[in-house]
Amino acid sequence: MAIPVSPLATALPHLPPIAGVRFGAMAAGIRYKGRTDLVMAEFAPGTTVAGVFTRNLCPGAPVDWCRAALPHGSARGLVVNAGNANVFTGRVGAEAAKATAEAAAGLIGAKPAEVFIGSTGVIGEQLPVERITTALPALHATLTPDGWEAAARGIMTTDTFPKGATRVAKIGGVPVRISGIAKGSGMIAPDMATMLCFIATDAKIPSTALQRLLSRGVQTSFNCTTVDSDTSTSDTVLLFATGQAGNPEVPAEGGAMLRDFTLKLNEILLDLALQVIRDGEGAQKLVQINVSGAVSGPSAKRVAMAIANSPLVKTAIAGEDANWGRIVMAVGKAGEPADRDRLSVSVGGVWMAREGGVVPGYDEAPVVAHMKGREIVIDVDLGLKNGRATVWTCDLTHGYIDINGSYRS
């Protein structure tokens, strides 16, 4: 089954070199034929690293490996394969992750714990690790500062477009570059529901400060998006800082000096997260849900996520129906403080329901026009306190069933 490119796709921006980062990709025949499926990066000595991983309690062996390596705070390499997730593969899977890291470390001249690993693809099949270790020497020989686009394409599984973002920030007046690539959510064969994101900067930032920025940044970007409420066993976001930009020393706790860097990093995280949603399985519309008036921020987010994950809301949007009754239902099922008689709902900026009842004679024409567009905005005001949150999702269409209801074979 050929999946057409998402109608919400964005063009891959030019991703210029970042000092201290060399990328490459090659076809290692792990599962796909006629395309690259193995990506490697080498980072300059002194590169610091931060990471966040899936909260799924049945994570893949690569996630286990990265979690164990992260406390060292130092990174020299990255190896990513597409087509096999190395998840639920037991002791053999853990050994495959170790063998991959050891092979790359040998080529780079680093410790295995300085090599990070990402795998996505089918679950429960043994990773053909010898195809990776056999391919790595040739791949290592091709690494180049211009390899970002090749890497963005090489990590795709059933994505319909490559995903990347880049920004320039200033630290103590010195410009530093941040670039990231991501994959995820366009599935053609089942078991491919995984999200990977790799970001690198030439800034010099201690790993403790880096980890704090990343952990906070994902809360308002990746962790505010959902395609289908199913949490992958492989989700990984890694941030590498090569320290080549010559910026002034950043203290371990980060602080005010990183204000602009934080801003730009958060922009990249949100940009990449929305690119993943734009490639959501079967997505025809990008949906932004703003909840205000909740008793707290976390409460607002849980209400927003209940709306974003409601199959009835998502199918209504696919049908271009501004069905505010289903939004009310989703608010009510979230289990968060809400008062039916203070609840207001707006679609495309038009308030259709106010304080517990339909707005008599509201203008339907702009709502109908808004629902026919590609980007839908829903506002919900709970009318209680000042808690706010924004989350993003896509609609639920026949494409989702087509993609996920087909046989694995």
Added chain:
Amino acid sequence: MAIPVSPLATALPHLPPIAGVRFGAMAAGIRYKGRTDLVMAEFAPGTTVAGVFTRNLCPGAPVDWCRAALPHGSARGLVVNAGNANVFTGRVGAEAAKATAEAAAGLIGAKPAEVFIGSTGVIGEQLPVERITTALPALHATLTPDGWEAAARGIMTTDTFPKGATRVAKIGGVPVRISGIAKGSGMIAPDMATMLCFIATDAKIPSTALQRLLSRGVQTSFNCTTVDSDTSTSDTVLLFATGQAGNPEVPAEGGAMLRDFTLKLNEILLDLALQVIRDGEGAQKLVQINVSGAVSGPSAKRVAMAIANSPLVKTAIAGEDANWGRIVMAVGKAGEPADRDRLSVSVGGVWMAREGGVVPGYDEAPVVAHMKGREIVIDVDLGLKNGRATVWTCDLTHGYIDINGSYRS
């Protein structure tokens, strides 16, 4: 759009009269044309009542009415309409519920608080209550002990088949009958996702004992089923006991005397709950999920519900793919204690994954045959302690998108 009868449909059993219960149905033109859409019941003086309602925090006016009436413990009438849920209709909606109860109470010669109300259908439109109050006198004149089937049909919205169940139990050696009807889950126009269930018995049981039985009974029946994780604003289960069977006095706390009655009541609750799932939107397969080895019963149920609500698991079942990797993912995302390396998964009785890895060379043929059937059984053993739970769902198919993605108009 005409929705065909669910391939999982069961035939409505004969529902014989129950002493002290008279039912009737008529076409009141509330929303539908050419079919009954208003149902009424009258119960003998002395009838006790128990009820459980949606936990959605934005409930409909009829749910508010029933919740307020229930503590009196006494019931003389029931009025149910199809086509309009009287949800999110503000003060006017509350007045419509009161007017309905008052009109029925006047005809029966009872207090309004002894009349219970159920409404399902579109959300956010004012209930045309005068059509109900105008029709009630004629409807009341037609009530008959043989009206069960008419009632089962009259409460349907977009159900594709009527739902009912009946059993005989013994209390102190005296036979009593329990019968119930339900509606729900076959949706053609949006906003109809609502579940109603009405059960009556001729047994004489105090309302406190009745409430205890019902509250417990729904935990292992209705509350263990899910079509799409969306909780309706109208869900209602009411149990009426007319006291006409001549059984010995039952103490307020119930107790051992009600053992057989409890057994048969629970059978009816589960039977009706599964009929609702069999009529799930777009359902092609009924799915039973058994989780064992959890740290507790509630933990097992949350894991089972995470599997049952996973769009990726449900689409895989629709595609007749025994995709145990997605089951592992759903176990891991449930957030309950689980150890990947002790987890085992079986489909159709064949263990495909054992203690953290695929079972080498397991026989795929019986699994493939099982997946082609109408009733799918998934067993998950967490391998931790003795917590168990069983839940039921249906698959997620193009039919769900067809039904819920169409315009309301």
